[in-house]
Amino acid sequence: MRNPFATTVSDGLWTEAPRHSGFFRRYVLGQPLGALGFALIVAGFAVSLLAPFIAPYDPLVTDYGNAIAAPSLSHWLGTDSFGRDLFSRILYGGRTAFLIGVSASFVGCTIGLFVGIASAYIRGWIEMIIERFLEILLAIPTTVLALVLVSSLGRNLVYGIDLNLILAIALPIIPKMARVARSQALTIRSQSYIDAAVTLGFSDLRIIFRHMAPNITGPYLVLLTAFISQAILIEASLSYLGLGVTEPTPSWGLMLAGNAFNTAMTAPWIVIFPGVAIAVVVFAFSMFGDALRDALDPKARADR
Amino acid sequence: MTLRKNLMMALAAGALLVSAAGGTRAEDAAPKVGGILRYAVSDDPANFDCHSANHFAALMRLAPHYSTLLRFKPGAYPEIEGDLAESWQADPASLTYTFKIRPGVKFHDGTDLSAKDVATTYERLTFPPDGVVSERLEAFRQIEKIEAVDDHTVRFKLKEWDTSVLGTFASPWNCVYSAALLASDPTYPKEKVMGSGPFVFSDFAAGSVWTSTKFDGYFRKGQPYLDGLESYTMEGPAVVNAIQAGQIHTDFRGVSPAGADRLKQSLGDKVAIESGPSLTHFLVTFNSEKPPFNDERVRRALNLAIDRWGGAKGLGKTTEMRYAGGIFLPGGQFAATEEELNKMPGFGTDIEAARAEARKLLKEAGQENLSFDLTVRNGPPIVVDFGIFLVDQWRQIGVNARNVVVETPPWAAALSEGSFTAIVDIYSALREEPTEQMTKYVSHDVSARSAGRFTDRELDKLWHDQALETDPAKRKALLRAFETRLYEKSYSLPVVWLERTVAMNAALKGWTFNPSNFLYLDQSSTWLDE
Amino acid sequence: MIRYLRNRLLLAIPTLLGVATLIFFMLNVLPGDTVETMLRAEGGSPSVELVAAERARLGLDRPLLVQYGDFLTGLVTLDLGHSHWTGKPVIEEVMLRLPITLEVAVLSMIVAIAVAVPLGTIAGLYQGSSIDYAIRIFAIGGIALPSFWFGMIIALVMLWSFNWLPPLGSPSLMKDPFRLLQQLILPAIAVGYRYSAILIRMMRSSVIDALHEDYVRTARAKGLRVARIVWRHVVPNSLLPTITMIGLEFALLIGSLVVIEQVFSLNGIGRLFIEAVSRSDFMVIQGIVIVLTVIFIAVNLLVDLAYAAIDPRIELG
DSSP states (O other): OOOTTOOSOOOOTTTOOOSOOSHIIIIIISSHHHHHHHHHHHHHHHHHHHHHHHOSSOTTOOOGGGTTOOSOSSSTTOBOTTOOBHHHHHHHHHHHHHHHHHHHHHHHHHHHHHHHHHHHHSOSHHHHHHHHHHHHHHTSOHHHHHHHHHHHHOOOEETTEEHHHHHHHHHHHHHHHHHHHHHHHHHHHTSHHHHHHHHHTOOHHHHIIIIIHHHHHHHHHHHHHHHHHHHHHHHHHHHHHTSSSOTTSOOHHHHTSTTHHHHHTTOTHHHHHHHHHHHHHHHHHHHHHHHHHHHHOTTSOSOO | OOHHHHHHHHHHHHHHHHHHTTOOOTTTSOOOOOOEEEEEESSOOSSSOTTTOOOHHHHHHHGGGOOOSEEEOTTSTTOEEESSEEEEEEETTTTEEEEEEOTTOBOTTSOBOOHHHHHHHHHHHHSOOTTOOOTTGGGGTTEEEEEEEETTEEEEEESSOOTHHHHHHTOTTOOOOOHHHHHHOTTGGGTOOOOSSSEEEEEEETTTEEEEEEOTTOSSTTOOOSSEEEEEEOOTHHHHHHHHTTSOSBOTTOOOHHHHHHHHHHHGGGEEEEEEEEEEEEEEEEOTTSTTTTSHHHHHHHHHHOOHHHHHHHHHHHSSEEEEOSSSOTTSTTSOOHHHHHTSTTOOSOHHHHHHHHHHHHHHTTOTTOEEEEEEEOOSHHHHHHHHHHHHHHHTTTOEEEEEEEOHHHHHHHHHHTOOSEEEEEEEOSSSOHHHHGGGSSOTTTOTTOOSOOOOHHHHHHHHHHHHOOOHHHHHHHHHHHHHHHHHHTSEEEEEEEEEEEEEETTEEOOOOOSOSSSSOSOSSOEEOO | OHHHHHHHHHHHHHHHHHHHHHHHHHHTTOSSOHHHHHTTTTTOOOOHHHHHHHHHHTTTTSOHHHHHHHHHHHHHTTOOOBOTTTOSBHHHHHHHHHHHHHHHHHHHHHHHHHHHHHHHHHHHHTTTSHHHHHHHHHHHHHHHSOHHHHHHHHHHHHHHHHOOOOOOSOOOTTTOHHHHHHHHHHHHHHHHHHHHHHHHHHHHHHHHHHHTSHHHHHHHHHTOOHHHHIIIIIHHHHHHHHHHHHHHTHHHHHHHHHHHHHHTTOOSHHHHHHHHHHHTOHHHHHHHHHHHHHHHHHHHHHHHHHHHHHOTTOOOO
């Protein structure tokens, strides 16, 4: 058993990257879980994009004669109560998850970024209003806020994608990103070279883009990744509750809803695979996000 | 196998299961007294007024506290016997029904129940005052006058001699309230549960449990057998779990086939499972006021495209959607025989030929690349499954229907405003009574129940005539004519009927299995063999 | 202290008002409402006049600003309006169900802390060892697994193996705590696992940081026993950031509870909320959001107070 008080420096996965040289050694060997996460993410994206080509069956095609079939050579993960191929539905469900997760996170983080920077840069009563508004949004738990939006906006399907759902998940993300962006922007703003730039007469926009942007990119990317996994979880929860994605669009959360657990007693694969899929994707984004944060800002400890 | 054989097999299998599980009818063994019946109910009632309620979950909780004028005889569906009425006389000549009320019936608060209470209750149902909702108003349209002739006699005068009215008197929704309380506050039933039924209301913890206790002064001596009732608000897999763990005895609405299988596997002969056709069916309605569905050919094409027989077989394997049928309970006393149905549009046996004709019709109407939104209610899940089935069927003739799943409020709004193109609907009938069941399929201005936005006077006339027709053979002919025309015009299409599977702890006896979700919920003759 | 409290409470008021206003206006965008559903549920067909009459009775036909004004005045008197579905006061419906939700929340927190503090400490003390690895894998599981899925799985496993289910009904905390515990333990474990995963990581890194602090080296140099150092210094100092985390993650807890209550059929405000959303019962939705915000503000306040209480160096400003 290691002596906890030994003075050698630790090379823990979560705290410091060891002093290796080279990209592979530094980022992959140094952060194996993060690298694994990244690999899974890339694989996930690839699968989602290529789903129409890789999926052995159309996820919407029913086959009542073959319902609730166990995993076999013709149906790798079995079939659901409509006889739809589970493997194909998981693939397409991944598509839905990535689509909604990435869009919601991207929309939320980008809007949050601009709002945050704007509130730090534009002084006066606009700043106060924005600050108040953000505080209000932050006081409401994420899932609850998303549900209120779902309730008030209803469904708005465009090419089979529910835009209102994406908005509903994006909204709670905005203030969280804005808060971080704002504090970063405030710090940078107070640095002297910005004032120098102002004195020299550079336009506001130029200042923002040239000087603030690079310093905010790091936190932005880290939060973007973190929120993708949160967004995917929220989508799964909402779909499970019947308030997110609806049939017949495949969604992992939706596959767990309704009578699924009744069928699961005799056909457990129906609920095991969607749950595992969600876990794997969330795990991948979390690990990658952690590694990203450590790489971009090694001073920050592994707290969140 | 033909539909009839299927049904016979189902019923026989059901009966076998019941006897194998040791379940017996109330007449077979002597009922034991005592015990608390625990059952699941899917929802809380919005308020306590039977007259305005429309959800079976509300009735499951309210029925044990009230009596009705007539009732369905336990153990002998669909026979009707007197509940509060000791006897009655029908006089077609004078268009009256005269009921003799039992003496000695008491309300839970100790007051006597007399003809006045019955008369006042029916006044409320037929001519609701301001602030009172009589949900099934059209069922009372034939009643012209209600009179409490003396303390124990009530007389109803009708406008026309319509025999379906007798069933209305037996409807469990028509709970008899206290005239005295109604006089002081016409909306008292919304907040207060006080009737003359076998159980007295104890307590209701919203969202959780409704408790009631035996009424010692119940007018049927020796009943109820149970000491009390406890109903828990829960639904979905939780219900099957609870039955399996022995926490509740049953859910009177029923369980899914998968749930029943699970219970059979884990409990063996400790659970009794009864199955049979249910009086609930799913239909799809087109908005006949708007293109493209104002064109009869388009509607009929979509009707022909649906493979009802094959679909029911496939769907029936994993869901409760088991029977193909028209507007009457398949295999029931008013339904068309299979041979008759096969001749009607949409019910033929050669689906390929039907679909070919459908494509031809679409071409004629210039709607070959038809694409539209199908509004589907988001819940219960099986309705969504039904929407998936329909879209799948229409895809086979090149029609691109999109499932638009919405929550119940916008769905209900679309239905009543007529802002839909095609919409999925459910109809749970109280009993087998064509006059009631056809209200779903007549002209929009004649019946509030019909959502099809069409006017077809021929259908209306057929409905009106069959209501007054007393000769059964002639009546059947009218029903067939109605169906033929309806499927031809395809305003609103019945597609599939559900199967009801009720799983009960084998100790629970005396309940009568029946196709309706609404009958025998008063628990007066159920008992526990524990 | 009192001044601090007063200031914090005063600051909370505009936030609450803001939340209430935001929710009120967000909800009044929806077409089709509760009245229709109420009168229609399964097979009923209300006439247009009937629906209009009910709406008038509930005061839904008045101009929006008038309804808003009513709403605000109601807030002051703690009157959150009446549910469109049952007609009962929203505050009554919520208060009936709030205890269960709070009980699950507290139980989940207890489970999370009971698991996270020892495991996080051990992982930090034995950093890099196989025990540390095992604990970290355990924590990753908690973050990655959807809590509602995990909850269902453990419920199924209990049912399968022991034919055991959480008891039904509404056992009260005062009169029947054991039965209540049985009812809530599975959901508390499902949510608590996830919560604990975050706390484990926090605890672990705080312990690691603390171990490198000078005072620890000093203590060791002085010859104090390892266990005493851990108990007296390392753990208390690591608790601080962990406690802050509890407050910050409380919102996550509420979100998980909303779904878990559905899974386990618990009669809490989460389930009421979901029902209200499917029925478009705006009054209940509004009321619950406001109540949840109040709880959230209160929890954050408690956390700040606890923080100050533990660390005397912190001054409440």
